Amino acid sequence: MFPLSPDVGVIVLPAAAAFLFALAALSLKRANQLGVDVWQTAFVVNISAAAIYSGLWFVGGPPVQMELWYQPALIAICLFAGMVAQFIALNRGDVSVAVPVMGLKLLVVAIMSPIVVAEAIPVHLWVAVALSLFGVIMLNRGGNRSSSRSFTIAVTSGLVAATCFGAFDLIVAKWGRDWGIGRLLPCVFWINAVFSLTCLRGFQSQLRSRSRPALAWLSVGALLLSLQGLLFIGCLAVYGRAAQTNVTYSIRGLLSVLLVWSIGRFFHYDEGRLAGAAMVNRLIGAVCLLSAIAIAVQ
Secondary structure, three states: OOOOOHHHHHHHHHHHHHHHHHHHHHHHHHHHHOOOOHHHHHHHHHHHHHHHHHHHHHHOOOOOOHHHOHHHHHHHHHHHHHHHHHHHHHHHOOHHHHHHHHOOHHHHHHHHHHHHOOOOOOHHHHHHHHHHHHHHHHHHOOOOHHHHHHHHHHHHHHHHHHHHHHHHHHHHHHHHHHHOHHHHHHHHHHHHHHHHHHHHHHOOOOHHHOOHHHHHHHHHHHHHHHHHHHHHHHHHHHHOOHHHHHHHHOOHHHHHHHHHHHHHHHHOOHHHHOOHHHHHHHHHHHHHHHHHHHHHOO
């Protein structure tokens, strides 16, 4: 599927996915600034993803066992909840805060796994937790009082998204082999698209009433988000090195800070105009969160 060796693939593909995710986050944030609300974002992204992931059906797989319908349904619930929390974090908080926090998915999984199997949490995980807490504190240094509410929303929603996507990863890993990627993922995203119909009730206005630039940024963000997902999931399916792939993918938090700092003004994004000290603190915070993730998967 990919003309790359495993050692190269688990670095290049998730790194590319991380870069696309950071660009998608900025694009969706710009759409939000132009009037697109959280529910419109969730609806368009999820419907677009269902259409794009339908192509995986042609990859083939074992016959679908209808008595196991609850498995893709449960995975879709985790996906839908994670997506909504993700868009709340991006739309109502700063990108350079929300994306690094969402990168804590691996740390959440590492903590959840020993609890699920009733084992003691090892010392290195506590070190990772402490480092991640310090990273979150650094993300907020240099902010002002008016931004404290958006920071709280970004961190809270980001952690909810990380937890939901962590559960998504664990369940897909558990049931994915029996279904096959060409059967499980299309079913999951089709069910997720059905769930997304509930977003229509939350629309503040019709999508067609939004400006062309707003719809353009929304479309770009939705496309980039689906493409990065294909790269990430494809890497997991082909090479199977979940820990290495996720650690590389976690650089999206660091990339989001760098992109906001360097090209944020292209997106007319005010976050890029924060004081230099504040952006340095966010850079340090993102590095701390990335380090915590690397420690957690040892």
